[in-house]
Amino acid sequence: MSAKQVQSGQSKWYKTQLLLKNNTIHPFIPDTRKFTKHNLKQMIHSYGMIYVKPERGTYGNGVIRAERGERQGYAYQYEETLRQFDTFEAFHNSLAKKIGKRSYLVQKGIHLLKHNGRRFDIRVMVQLSPKGVWEATGIIGRLGHPRKIVTNYHSGGKPTAVEQLLSTHLSAQQLMHLKGELNRLGIRIAAQMQKTYPHHRQFGVDIGLDRTLKPWIIEVNMNPDPYIFNQLKDKSMYRRVMRYRRLGLTK
Structure with a gap:
């Protein structure tokens, strides 16, 4: 396997795209998109609960669980820490700061x-x-x-x-x-x-x-x-x- 293939194989985004090509596998793949402000807002409003996860990484490191509250507030949990926000702007800014320049994905949350x-x-x-x-x-x-x-x-x-x-x-x-x-x-x-x-x-x-x-x-x-x-x-x-x-x- 080439170094390029090894690197691609470590990318959750790349593997998701490979699986989406198969129509018999497609229905079992949760909606997954690149982390952007637009995608974050659209998905948390659509699904109520989402996961924000690094594109590359192992052992569940860096995975964040985010939810939209019944009273329009927002919250996310990272490891054992829960943070809550009154507005989407504050919620997004906090997440963006935590992520930094790393490549992250937003995925439909599965209960x-x-x-x-x-x-x-x-x-x-x-x-x-x-x-x-x-x-x-x-x-x-x-x-x-x-x-x-x-x-x-x-x-x-x-x-x-x-x-x-x-x-x-x-x-x-x-x-x-x-x-x-x-x-x-x-x-x-x-x-x-x-x-x-x-x-x-x-x-x-x-x-x-x-x-x-x-x-x-x-x-x-x-x-x-x-x-x-x-x-x-x-x-x-x-x-x-x-x-x-x-x-x-x-x-």
């Missing part, structure tokens, strides 16, 4: 499902099999820290079995159907990404479920951490992920 009052999302690991076919080799939930807006392990998130997180939302049969749907979506995403990154052998797809259980693609990771699967009591998924990973490293 994630919760488990015991904590938000969670789902990571689907997709890897090339020994036969060169994309397979969903692992699926795991990431339970967010109660005071944080992101679910990443490095931000206090807890890797958790999806069965545990979804047991209060779905029956066993519904859960099995949903897992199949998420795995198939992950495989479609990997196949789409492969068109631009033909030598890449694994992707980590982060998916959020809203209150209607619709999946939304939060991010596609080019170098997903396989070790989160080792946090599960059942190690079979971890062993499979690592077996496929070692195969990829020897190719």
